[in-house]
Amino acid sequence: MPEATRRLEARLSELAGAPVELERPSDPAHGDYATNVALQVAPASGKGPRELAEELAAAATGMAEVERAEVAGPGFVNLWLAPSWFEEALGEMLEAGADYGCGWAVPHERVQVEMVSANPTGPLTVASARNGAIGDSVARLLAFAGHQVEREYYYNDSGAQVERFRASVDAIRGGEEPPEDGYRGEYVAELAREESDPVATMLKQIEATLERFRIHFDSWALQSELETRLPEFLPKLDTYEKDGALWARSSAYGDDEDRVLIRSPEQGGAPTYRAADVAYLVDKLERGFDRAIYVLGADHHGTRKWYGAIARMLGYDPERIEVLIYQLVHLTSGGRQAKMSKRRGDVVFLDDFMDEVGVDAARWYLANRGPDQTIEIDVDLAAERSEKNPVYYVQYAHARIAGILRNAGGAASNSLLQGRAPEPEERGLVKRLAEFPGIAAEATERRGPQGVPNYAIRVADDFHRFYHHHRVLESDAQAFRLGLCRATQSVIARCLDLVGVDAPERM
RNA sequence: GCGCCUGUAGCUCAGGGGAUAGAGCGACGGCCUUCUAAGCCGUUGGUCGGAGGUUCGAAUCCUCCCAGGCGCACCA
Numbered sequence: 382m383p384e385a386t387r388r389l390e391a392r393l394s395e396l397a398g399a400p401v402e403l404e405r406p407s408d409p410a411h412g413d414y415a416t417n418v419a420l421q422v423a424p425a426s427g428k429g430p431r432e433l434a435e436e437l438a439a440a441a442t443g444m445a446e447v448e449r450a451e452v453a454g455p456g457f458v459n460l461w462l463a464p465s466w467f468e469e470a471l472g473e474m475l476e477a478g479a480d481y482g483c484g485w486a487v488p489h490e491r492v493q494v495e496m497v498s499a500n501p502t503g504p505l506t507v508a509s510a511r512n513g514a515i516g517d518s519v520a521r522l523l524a525f526a527g528h529q530v531e532r533e534y535y536y537n538d539s540g541a542q543v544e545r546f547r548a549s550v551d552a553i554r555g556g557e558e559p560p561e562d563g564y565r566g567e568y569v570a571e572l573a574r575e576e577s578d579p580v581a582t583m584l585k586q587i588e589a590t591l592e593r594f595r596i597h598f599d600s601w602a603l604q605s606e607l608e609t610r611l612p613e614f615l616p617k618l619d620t621y622e623k624d625g626a627l628w629a630r631s632s633a634y635g636d637d638e639d640r641v642l643i644r645s646p647e648q649g650g651a652p653t654y655r656a657a658d659v660a661y662l663v664d665k666l667e668r669g670f671d672r673a674i675y676v677l678g679a680d681h682h683g684t685r686k687w688y689g690a691i692a693r694m695l696g697y698d699p700e701r702i703e704v705l706i707y708q709l710v711h712l713t714s715g716g717r718q719a720k721m722s723k724r725r726g727d728v729v730f731l732d733d734f735m736d737e738v739g740v741d742a743a744r745w746y747l748a749n750r751g752p753d754q755t756i757e758i759d760v761d762l763a764a765e766r767s768e769k770n771p772v773y774y775v776q777y778a779h780a781r782i783a784g785i786l787r788n789a790g791g792a793a794s795n796s797l798l799q800g801r802a803p804e805p806e807e808r809g810l811v812k813r814l815a816e817f818p819g820i821a822a823e824a825t826e827r828r829g830p831q832g833v834p835n836y837a838i839r840v841a842d843d844f845h846r847f848y849h850h851h852r853v854l855e856s857d858a859q860a861f862r863l864g865l866c867r868a869t870q871s872v873i874a875r876c877l878d879l880v881g882v883d884a885p886e887r888m
Numbered sequence: 889g890c891g892c893c894u895g896u897a898g899c900u901c902a903g904g905g906g907a908u909a910g911a912g913c914g915a916c917g918g919c920c921u922u923c924u925a926a927g928c929c930g931u932u933g934g935u936c937g938g939a940g941g942u943u944c945g946a947a948u949c950c951u952c953c954c955a956g957g958c959g960c961a962c963c964a
Contacts (some may be wrong), residue, residue, distance in 0.1 A: 408907070417906060420944065430944075454907055455944065500964065541963055626962055637891070637960080644962040654964055682892050683959045708893060709958070713900090750901065753893055755957060757900060762913065768926045771912060777926045785923050827904080835902055838911070849928045888926065 383470035383815050385446050386414070389460075396440050397422055397433070403460070405812060409805075412451065412459030413812060419456040430456030467803050467811045471796035471861075474814060474868040481871060482818035486526035486825075490671040494520040495602075497591065497676075498535040501583040502546035504568055505590050505731040507747075508678060511710045511756075514747035516676035517596045518830035518880045519705065525879060526825045531599040531670075534591075535661060538580055539605040540654055550579045566728075590732050594740065595881045607660040608652055614659050615642070619694050629655070629691070635699070636690035637683070659691050666697055674703045674828075679755075682706050705828055707752035714760040738763040741882045745772040748830045748880040771838055772882060775873060778841035780888040782870040785853050786863070792854075794863035801858060806847040810865060813843045817872050821879070830880055837876035844869050 386403060393401040399422045403414040419437060423430035437458050438450040446469075449461040474481050496516025499509045517532065524530045537543060549563035553573035559565055572579040584601075591598065619630040625645030632639050642656040665673045675688060685706060689699040712729055735743050742763045750756045766773060803811070816836070824832040853862040874884040 404906085406907075407910085411907070415907085417945095420906080424944080457907070537964065545963090624962080628962095641962045648962045651962090653962065655962095679893065679958050681959085681964080684964095685892075706892075751903095754901075755894065759900065759913080762900085766926080769913065770926085773926055774912090777924080781924055781927085788923055823904095831902075835911080838902095842911090845927055846929095848923080852923070854923050888924075 382819055383466070383473055385466045385469045386815070389414075389441075389444065389446055392444065393418070393437060393441065396437055398426075405816070406459065411453060411457070412449075413462040413808070414460045416458050416460075417456070419458060423456065434458050462808075462812075464798050464802055467808065468796050468798055470815050471811050471864055471868060474871070475794070475796055475864055479871055479875065481868070482821050482875070483525050484527040485818065485822055486523075486528055489527045489529065491529045491531075491669060492520075492523050492672045492674065493531050493533055493665055493668075493670040494523070494674045495533045495535055495665075495676065496520075497587075497596070499587065500537050500540075500542050500546075501580050501587060502542055502564060503566070503583065503728075505587055507710050507712060507729045507731060507734050507758075510594065510731045510734065510743065511707055511747045512676050512678060513591060513594060513596050514744055514881070515705065515707050515752050515830065516674075518748045518833070519674070519676075519825075519828050521879050521881070522821065522825040522830060522833075525821060525875075532597065533600045533602055534588075534598045535602040535604070536584065537604045537654065537657075539608060543580060547579060593735060594731060595744065602661060602664070604654070604657045604661075607657050607664060610660045610664070611652055611656055614663055614695075615656075617695060618642070618659065618691075629659075629694070631687060631690040631694065634690035634693040636686045640687065655687070658687070659695075662688060662691055662697075662702070663695060666692070666701060670701075672701050672703060674705060676705045676707070679706055679708045703828070705752065708755040710747070711755070711757045712760050713757055734760075739766075741776070742770065742772050744881040745834060749834050751829055751831050771834075773888070775834075775837045775841045775877065776883070776885055777888055778844045779870055779873045779877070779884045780886060781848065782844070782866045782873075783886040785866055786870070789854055789863055792863060793860045794867055795860045796864050798858075798861055801861075804851060806843070806850045807858075807862070807865060810840075810843045810847050810869060813840055814868050814872050817875070821875075824879075833876050833879050834882075837873060840869065840873055840876070844873075 390401050390403055393416065397418045399418055401416050401418045403416055406412060406415045416437075419430045419434035423433055426433060431452060434452040434456040438452050441447045441450040441458065441460055446463055446466040447460050448463040451459045453459050494516050497505070497509050497513045499505055520530045520532055545560070545562060546564050549559035549565070549569055550573050552559045552563065553570060559569065572582060575582065588598070619633065620627055620642065621630060622628070625647065626641045627643035628639045629642050630639055640655045641653050642659070643652050644650055662673070677685070685704050688702050688704055692699045692702045712734070737760055738746070746758050746763050762769065768774060820832055820836045824830050847865070851858075851862065853859065853866060856862060877884045
């Protein structure tokens, strides 16, 4: 929020005796900013809301940033901003440049975001892609907010699934069919033709796919390695034996049920995945992360409370553990639906999806929707490289601005109106850009990136409208409009970057 | 049966207490000798699943009901 707005809010808050949050009304007839504070405070003050609103409006009229103030409806105060507000706000953005809206978080934390973490038993699917798109965008938002962020991939290289996978490859190598509960598909046959360890090959392939998807991992954690540290942690847990197995009494610490840590002898006596979870959680926290975020698909939501429970059991502050759940993804093409399951032939792999729609559209469509929504992506629309596709609409605004700036050569850009009143399209655009820090902060705190791309569409709307109505170069307002272009370009580039989409100079 | 998520325009979805509920796609109609028409402008289209409740004010918060998705392993 611009400093000028903060000043306004502070002074109005003092007058009203309650915190004022200026909001942007949807109807332009209601001014540039509005506040409902009179409605909220009136019951306690003994005055009528209209009367209070009148007092606030009268006081606001005298403020330098305010051109005009009105009372409307049951007691809203509507404000129209003075030219000086637009100059100051744009000036702030230009001064901040690419850093506009960053670094607001206090205190800065060390945060680990663990994401994707798919078993290395097959290529990544679109379901894992949503995990990555959300996790990576949240990581980017956290870093933008000022936190120190590390991305980690945790892979299971020692459980029953991996053994089944290896057995399937070995079977084909021996000229047999994979076992009934094994893995099939083209990629299994391909791995069987190579000599290398299929798990290692899969991991390499997964990393390459993720790099292509623009997710870079700082570290990779192995389940087998963490399991070796179990003897260190098991005695610290609240456990009991039942039916020959060792159980964690997690239900006493907020989990829905108790979980088996060590299988009974009849089941092989090996540690479960849950046991490795314990070692991993301690490992994360002991490595010094203030916060550890797990990104899990809805099919794992049953274990959501487990992580907090073991933190509590081991005496750590459970607030340091966060579990982000996202719902499933369906793809449609020509009205038909593809279901994703790694063991069947009709899966949609992330690489195929990127081939089909491009990396930009893939990232866009997977970050575009709230994590709580089960989403359906129309592959045909996502693949369309045209005006129908919002991702290109936004990129086009960026490229258009790049074109103007190229044509401008080194012409001066600033935030000075030189006594001119800003045009409606200029007002709209500056106000829109002023929303950006709030949008980024809200997306970060909600751990949901979807607000960013949706906001970027609004910025592109406002820019295209401004562009259509006003000339930038060789106009009387050239320097101001070039400044506006620069600020817009930088906000669009940042929005796209936060969801892992490129901002092209030309299209 | 229990738990989590969801139900908003024909379709896919924004919307996390405010004024007349928005966008994209779809459908229909205008605008290119001017910095990129991947653009702009307009029309069409909604009992916000239902019923109660809280509030000056509810798509938004609470309760119940209905419908759908996902879980409820000594798989992960």
